[in-house]
Amino acid sequence: MRLAFRLSYLGDRFFGSQLQPDKRTVEGEVIEACRRLELFTDWREARFALAGRTDRGVHARGQVCAFDTPAPDRAREVLNLQLPRDLWCTGIAAVPHDFHPRHDARSRTYRYLFPDPDLDIAAMDRASASFVGRFDFSRFGRVEGKNPERVVLGASVYRDAGFVVFEVTAWSFLWQMVRSMAGVLEAVGQGEAGEERIRELLAEPSGPRMPPAPAEGLILWEVECGITFQEIPVDHRSVDYLTFFRRHHALMARVCQVLQERDG
Numbered sequence: 001m002r003l004a005f006r007l008s009y010l011g012d013r014f015f016g017s018q019l020q021p022d023k024r025t026v027e028g029e030v031i032e033a034c035r036r037l038e039l040f041t042d043w044r045e046a047r048f049a050l051a052g053r054t055d056r057g058v059h060a061r062g063q064v065c066a067f068d069t070p071a072p073d074r075a076r077e078v079l080n081l082q083l084p085r086d087l088w089c090t091g092i093a094a095v096p097h098d099f100h101p102r103h104d105a106r107s108r109t110y111r112y113l114f115p116d117p118d119l120d121i122a123a124m125d126r127a128s129a130s131f132v133g134r135f136d137f138s139r140f141g142r143v144e145g146k147n148p149e150r151v152v153l154g155a156s157v158y159r160d161a162g163f164v165v166f167e168v169t170a171w172s173f174l175w176q177m178v179r180s181m182a183g184v185l186e187a188v189g190q191g192e193a194g195e196e197r198i199r200e201l202l203a204e205p206s207g208p209r210m211p212p213a214p215a216e217g218l219i220l221w222e223v224e225c226g227i228t229f230q231e232i233p234v235d236h237r238s239v240d241y242l243t244f245f246r247r248h249h250a251l252m253a254r255v256c257q258v259l260q261e262r263d264g
Helices: 026-036 072-082 121-131 177-189 197-203 236-260
Strands: 002-009 059-068 087-094 107-114 133-136 149-160 163-170 218-224
Touching: 002 026, 002 072, 026 059, 026 072, 026 087, 072 087, 107 177, 121 149, 121 163, 121 177, 121 197, 149 177, 163 177, 177 197, 177 218
Parallel strands: 059 218
Antiparallel strands: 002 059, 002 087, 107 163, 107 218, 133 149, 149 163
16 A cells, blocks of 8 residues: 655754765655564665655655555554654555655645844735746756746745744745745845845846755745645654753743843
């Protein structure tokens, strides 16, 4: 049977999603967990695949993987118990034999979080609308021999829980494309670039590539593959880890703030 899983992970301790020799990656951890559970022996024979690539430090809320297995019940019941605490499944679905999460993806949505609350959100939102449509995004991503044209279906900037959020949906993205888009939008929000800057860059694709924003602000939010997932309970180890992570970083943020303060 071929199964698809919806995955979430914190990317700060992964060297990206793709398999790399002697590196900790998302694919590597999932494949090793499946081997331990004897869900498959050879990942190639199982046709293991992810919906999209994420770089080192990039997180995911809705990554999708798929593989063939003779033990679907075991996969459903205990895969989360074998995954590390910073990587977990949130959904499962039986899919057709020829399903491929990358090729069958209808759209991908990313969110980039800016910690600066003083950005000009209205200007950023207006500027982000210039991304929507079919354009040559050579200046916003690493082309590496691929077709630089991409179709962006939607883009917006808004405030959520104290952060400024850039959300963008497209059929597909170039490598580091969203982070480069976010970097230009941040310049607009800081008043360092005008709202027309994005239109100028898209109109002149032969110029230098825009530098990408830091990886830690990027989340692969959703991959729409046209399938309905059955929810899977998140293992308590992942819940505890996320709780610890949130408290630790809230504490460290306060420590940094205190260390910057000066008595009169």
